[in-house]
Amino acid sequence: MINHEYSRIISLSFPPDTSGQPMMYNLAKLFDLTFNILQANINPRREGHMILELSGTRERYQRGVTYLQEQGIRVTPAANQISRNEDSCMHCGLCTSLCPSKALHLNHETRRVDFDQNKCTACNMCVTICPVRAMTVEIDPLTW
Ligand code: SF4
Ligand code: SF4
Structure with a gap:
């Protein structure tokens, strides 16, 4: 089966209690996704924001986004x-x-x-x- 590369630029909003957790590391380790952080502003005990390009197969991408959402992170396409x-x-x-x-x-x-x-x-x-x-x-x- 051919796994086509899938890539999207997305915006993440982290609630204060999730900021600082190793979400990005987990995206790579658990879902074999690559990412390129384009903008980030993460402050302890405050809501954080990040814009990144996330790439992998479409199936892994979707699992990774679901994982982020399950951690309480709001995920929206940056284009929106x-x-x-x-x-x-x-x-x-x-x-x-x-x-x-x-x-x-x-x-x-x-x-x-x-x-x-x-x-x-x-x-x-x-x-x-x-x-x-x-x-x-x-x-x-x-x-x-
Ligand atoms: S369209 Fe505007 S906001 Fe979007 S990447 Fe280009 S300069 Fe930046
Ligand atoms: S008027 Fe249109 S082309 Fe000119 S800077 Fe604004 S968005 Fe760009």
Whole structure:
């Protein structure tokens, strides 16, 4: 059977009593998943947040996410946290030079800026630079 690689960028919110536990180690050890932490803000006795790319087979990925949820961690796709106001965006391209994951990129055929939500890591860079405030992020990393 072929095990296709599956990868998603997800946002984790840790309640205060789970922060500091070796969840990431367990994801690798128990479910053979690999992860790349893109943002993290974990403080003892406070809710913690993390954005990471989690990869493995689809079945292991789903088991790993279920494991996290069973530990009381809220798991949501990072892409859910960012949106673009299509009416406001004037396709100036300013954000494409900053976007680290190329979720925002210039479409050379249409000469417009495409937004691929699935690649977004919710880093907030485009929100800061957009002159018309077309990009919005639900969680502001500065307030984590
Ligand atoms: S900087 Fe703002 S207006 Fe310009 S392309 Fe990006 S989202 Fe659109
Ligand atoms: S928040 Fe904006 S700059 Fe950051 S990855 Fe997502 S689209 Fe790109």
